[in-house]
Amino acid sequence: MLYILGAGSLGLLWAARLQQAGIACRVIVRNAQQLEAWQQRNNRLLFNDGNGNHALTLNFETPDTTRMIRHLIVATKAHAALEAVRQLRHRLRPAGDILMLQNGLGSQQAVAQACRAQQVFAASVTDGAWQPAPGELTWAGRGSTVVGPLDSGAPCPEWFNRLPPVLFDWRWQTPIMPTLWRKLAINCAINPFTLIYNCHNGEVPTRAGPWLDTCLTELQELLRAQGVTEELAPLVHDVIRSTAANSSSMRQDLHAGRRTEIDYILGYTCRQARQDGLQVPALERLLDAAKDCLRRHQLPTD
Numbered sequence: 001m002l003y004i005l006g007a008g009s010l011g012l013l014w015a016a017r018l019q020q021a022g023i024a025c026r027v028i029v030r031n032a033q034q035l036e037a038w039q040q041r042n043n044r045l046l047f048n049d050g051n052g053n054h055a056l057t058l059n060f061e062t063p064d065t066t067r068m069i070r071h072l073i074v075a076t077k078a079h080a081a082l083e084a085v086r087q088l089r090h091r092l093r094p095a096g097d098i099l100m101l102q103n104g105l106g107s108q109q110a111v112a113q114a115c116r117a118q119q120v121f122a123a124s125v126t127d128g129a130w131q132p133a134p135g136e137l138t139w140a141g142r143g144s145t146v147v148g149p150l151d152s153g154a155p156c157p158e159w160f161n162r163l164p165p166v167l168f169d170w171r172w173q174t175p176i177m178p179t180l181w182r183k184l185a186i187n188c189a190i191n192p193f194t195l196i197y198n199c200h201n202g203e204v205p206t207r208a209g210p211w212l213d214t215c216l217t218e219l220q221e222l223l224r225a226q227g228v229t230e231e232l233a234p235l236v237h238d239v240i241r242s243t244a245a246n247s248s249s250m251r252q253d254l255h256a257g258r259r260t261e262i263d264y265i266l267g268y269t270c271r272q273a274r275q276d277g278l279q280v281p282a283l284e285r286l287l288d289a290a291k292d293c294l295r296r297h298q299l300p301t302d
């Protein structure tokens with residue numbers, strides 16, 4: 001049995017695909033009110049996978065259920081992950097596994113530190129899913145999932161090999177940190193600019209001008225310090241081109257009045273730069289500007 005912690009867009013996307021693949025899973029919601037809301041909808045999820053709508057019946061439970069958990073998929077936002085996993089600590093089997101799906105860095109390490117008896121895996125996910133209404137999920141962009149052990153040589157959990165490739169485009173990658181760093185750098189170069197200029201991804205180069213170029217140079221230095229030698233600028237411009245019409249996840253959070261993941265994206269990056277003794281004034285200025293924008297919208301800056 002797989003357990004998914006968090007019934008948001010990505011958690012429901014995993015639950016829907018597991019259900020379609022015939023792999024048993026249960027979704028852990030925050031509390032009894034959320035469980036009741038799902039029960040009132042007969043636990044039905046209307047899943048639009050891009051080819052059509054599928055009515056799926058999912059299994060939900062609250063964190064205080066007593067069943068023990070061997071395989072946990074954490075699908076909360078980065079800032080909610082540690083507390084959400086802590087609530088389940090008494091249910092986690094020793095030597096079980098925890099898969100972290102969060103964007104950014106920091107939440108994965110925090111969970112690994114709190115759950116030393118389990119193997120923690122981290123994924124870099126490029127799928128795009130959103131919820132048009134309660135009980136509905138749209139899989140807007142089919143992406144891929146790259147997964148690996150966070151900081152050990154742990155082998156790939158057996159259940160991963162049961163994921164049907166047609167529903168899950170995933171691959172095993174060890175070490176995983178370079179992949180996570182690359183995605184982090186891309187998000188640092190795009191998301192905060194879309195916040196401060198309130199623009200789509202495609203407009204970032206024109207709106208940010210040379211500020212983007214300086215940020216890319218600083219991010220490249222930081223990546224080098226993490227052992228990632230690949231050229232960042234072409235990668236970022238490719239992503240900007242291929243997602244030109246997108247509103248970044250950070251901008252979507254801003255518009256929905258939700259807490260953003262800024263602290264796990266640009267905040268983490270600036271802290272790491274300081275730790276590595278690197279000067280990153282353009283990134284620091286971007287972080288300050290992003291935080292000012294969040295303050296103006298009365299949203300948390302962490």
Ligand SMILES: NC(=O)C1=CN([C@@H]2O[C@H](COP(=O)(O)OP(=O)(O)OC[C@H]3O[C@@H](n4cnc5c(N)ncnc54)[C@H](OP(=O)(O)O)[C@@H]3O)[C@@H](O)[C@H]2O)C=CC1
Pocket residue numbers: 005006007008009010011028029030031063075076077078080083084085087101102103125126127128129130249261
């Ligand atoms: N959506 C996507 O397509 C993608 C998302 N990601 C990453 O995946 C992560 C999740 O994103 P997304 O699904 O969009 O976020 P959502 O906000 O849609 O979902 C997060 C869910 O976690 C729930 N949650 C928070 N705390 C707890 C708790 N203690 N117990 C149970 N449930 C809890 C939230 O409940 P509540 O509503 O009550 O707060 C919410 O339902 C993020 O890090 C994001 O960056 C990465 C790639 C693609």
Ligand SMILES: CC(C)(CO)C(=O)C(=O)O
Pocket residue numbers: 103186187190191201239243246247248249250
């Ligand atoms: C790559 C990008 C910027 C695509 O929108 C993204 O991952 C995000 O919005 O968080």
